[in-house]
Amino acid sequence: MSRPPFSTDEQDRKRSPRMTQIGFIGLGSMGMPMAGNLLRKGFNVRGFDLRAESVSKFEGLGGTGAASVGEAAHGADVLVLMVVNAAQAKTALVADGALSALAPGGTVILMATCQPGDVVDIAQEVEGAGRRFVDAPVSGGMAGAVNGTLTIMAATPRPTFEMVRPVLEAMGDKLYHVGERPGQGATVKTVNQLLCGVHIAVVAEAFALAAKTGVDLNILLEIMSGSSASSWMLKDRGPRMLESNPDITSAVDIFVKDLGIVLEAGRSAKVALPLAAVAHQLFLATSGRGEGAADDSQVIRTYMAMNGSASA
Numbered sequence: 001m002s003r004p005p006f007s008t009d010e011q012d013r014k015r016s017p018r019m020t021q022i023g024f025i026g027l028g029s030m031g032m033p034m035a036g037n038l039l040r041k042g043f044n045v046r047g048f049d050l051r052a053e054s055v056s057k058f059e060g061l062g063g064t065g066a067a068s069v070g071e072a073a074h075g076a077d078v079l080v081l082m083v084v085n086a087a088q089a090k091t092a093l094v095a096d097g098a099l100s101a102l103a104p105g106g107t108v109i110l111m112a113t114c115q116p117g118d119v120v121d122i123a124q125e126v127e128g129a130g131r132r133f134v135d136a137p138v139s140g141g142m143a144g145a146v147n148g149t150l151t152i153m154a155a156t157p158r159p160t161f162e163m164v165r166p167v168l169e170a171m172g173d174k175l176y177h178v179g180e181r182p183g184q185g186a187t188v189k190t191v192n193q194l195l196c197g198v199h200i201a202v203v204a205e206a207f208a209l210a211a212k213t214g215v216d217l218n219i220l221l222e223i224m225s226g227s228s229a230s231s232w233m234l235k236d237r238g239p240r241m242l243e244s245n246p247d248i249t250s251a252v253d254i255f256v257k258d259l260g261i262v263l264e265a266g267r268s269a270k271v272a273l274p275l276a277a278v279a280h281q282l283f284l285a286t287s288g289r290g291e292g293a294a295d296d297s298q299v300i301r302t303y304m305a306m307n308g309s310a311s312a
Helices: 008-015 031-040 052-060 069-073 086-095 116-128 141-147 158-169 184-212 217-225 232-241 252-269 274-291 296-307
Strands: 021-025 044-048 078-081 107-110 132-135 150-155 172-179
Touching: 021 031, 021 069, 031 044, 031 052, 031 078, 031 141, 044 052, 044 069, 078 086, 078 158, 086 116, 107 116, 107 158, 116 132, 116 184, 116 252, 132 150, 132 158, 132 184, 141 150, 150 158, 150 184, 158 172, 172 184, 184 217, 184 232, 184 252, 184 274, 184 296, 217 232, 232 296, 252 274, 252 296, 274 296
Parallel strands: 021 044, 021 078, 078 107, 107 132, 150 172
Antiparallel strands: none
């Protein structure tokens, strides 16, 4: 939906943190620190979460708590959605009234991981209501959210991208304009999750083979980390695979969801994704045994169970 150029006054207003009112929906493990970083950059942020304790925690950071989605979005220039999935985003925007509560000409930034087709549908709803839409999923996990070092893959018309750049830069230090159309950001994030999920699964598979033959996995990790077989996921998830109950930075069920999105995107585009399908089944098997809340590195437990190997 085409829009007239932004006036200088409007651009200045949007770029000034103290003049920009932000509504933030989804104060979870990533949303909370993201909203906190917006506060630290001087933005006025009104936040909502289904969990009252999260809203109270956000108020403790200096933010303004909201009792409902509509209250969080009321009169906001920018509404950030960091929810679980597209269904929650649609509910917040339409059924719960966030879209109608948003300031006229306001901007919705969808930062959750969603299926590209769903993002297109949400964008049509938002733009049909006279608001702007930014498809901006993130990568970098909880550490990136806390440190403000997220990678943000934004798809929106260039003028809108430049207008919301200060908001995005408050949450991430690697900001990319990946396209003009809704769904393009979601597609880039989908590809990212395909690679991440497959990399984690293949590290677990390699460790399972070594464990079955009695190789010391600590030595294996040291060797592989310095070889041509190394990867970021090997260095990050490998050490946690050697712990029985590592701290949770990203749960198994996150990859059950995200690889499901990958496969749905493949079906929609008629693209065969056999490696992603196998990785999805392995994460699903881990979740099915009641370990969906465990750190995603613990997909190795499924390999160990299948092969009768001792626990890593």
